[in-house]
Amino acid sequence: MLTVWGRANSINVQKVLWTIGELGLAHERVPLGGSFGGTADKSYLAMNPNGLVPTVRDGDAVLWESNAIVRYLAAKHDTGGLWPEDPLARARADRWMDWSATTLSPAMTPVFMATVRAPRGTARPAGFDAAAEKLASVFRMVEEGLSEADHIAGPRLTIGDIPIGASVARYMRMPIDRPTLPRTEAYYARLQERPAFRTHIMIPFGTCQEEWDALEKQYG
Known part of the structure; x- marks a missing residue:
């Protein structure tokens, strides 16, 4: 199963999630970045030295940079569709x-x-x-x-x-x-x-509810 690290209202995370949705791929998402924090953690930087979102793990493969991830998923799962053959x-x-x-x-x-x-x-x-x-x-x-x-x-x-x-x-x-x-x-x-x-894509892009929930939990 794919694992995606990133907050749902990041446009770069959204690009990956939209692609996953179009392809019907099973996945889990770990909220990270923004009010969630975590991008400076050593464990995350070991996967993505930029300290940005998204990062994706597919089996043993770890990828970052949203456009590269979109290309990878399309080429792997939808040649002739999202990934044109010509x-x-x-x-x-x-x-x-x-x-x-x-x-x-x-x-x-x-x-x-x-x-x-x-x-x-x-x-x-x-x-x-x-x-x-x-x-x-x-x-x-x-x-x-x-x-x-x-x-x-x-x-x-x-x-x-x-x-x-x-x-x-x-x-x-x-x-x-x-x-x-x-x-x-x-x-x-x-x-x-x-x-x-x-x-x-059609979700609030200012501060989404999950970020508000995280803030409320943090500052209560």
């Missing part, structure tokens, strides 16, 4: 995974932290409007990427959709102004029809 089709999906890490995530992080993760009532920092517009320009690229098919890399769900879809879900629910993105909005609606997406 090299060009796979490269088209793969490039969106890389782009999400190098372009989308860095643009989203400052806006996310200034809105969703900021304490209530906190004023938005200087430069917020510019950061929000930069993020909007990134999602205009997603909008263009969806101009030829229902999914980001073709007609069906692939590994490319995992990070893009998870990020779209966050962007669409963030308390900010957004440009009109009809194809992206339709894509988001299609993804919500998938049970694994609803289960693992």
Whole structure:
């Protein structure tokens, strides 16, 4: 059985859990990171020297980096599905995974932290409007990427959709102004029809209930 270490409201953990859900794989999750702590423990660092989540154990194999884990699970369990067999089709999906890490995530992080993760009532920092517009320009690229098919890399769900879809879900629910993105909005609606997406992505992404429970237990 797979073991996943990480808190359920981490987008990187969610990518792995969504993939596991799509593949119907038995797994257990160990809450870790955020209010749970544990990422600096020696036992955890022995598995993942970055001290980040997620980490996955599959038998004797231990993996970290969410996109690498998604690729591994798809290649092992769903060749021809999430993992396209055709090299060009796979490269088209793969490039969106890389782009999400190098372009989308860095643009989203400052806006996310200034809105969703900021304490209530906190004023938005200087430069917020510019950061929000930069993020909007990134999602205009997603909008263009969806101009030829229902999914980001073709007609069906692939590994490319995992990070893009998870990020779209966050962007669409963030308390900010957004440009009109009809194809992206339709894509988001299609993804919500998938049970694994609803289960693992469509959850509160500020501080989820399990984190509140952990805080209450700690500080009572």
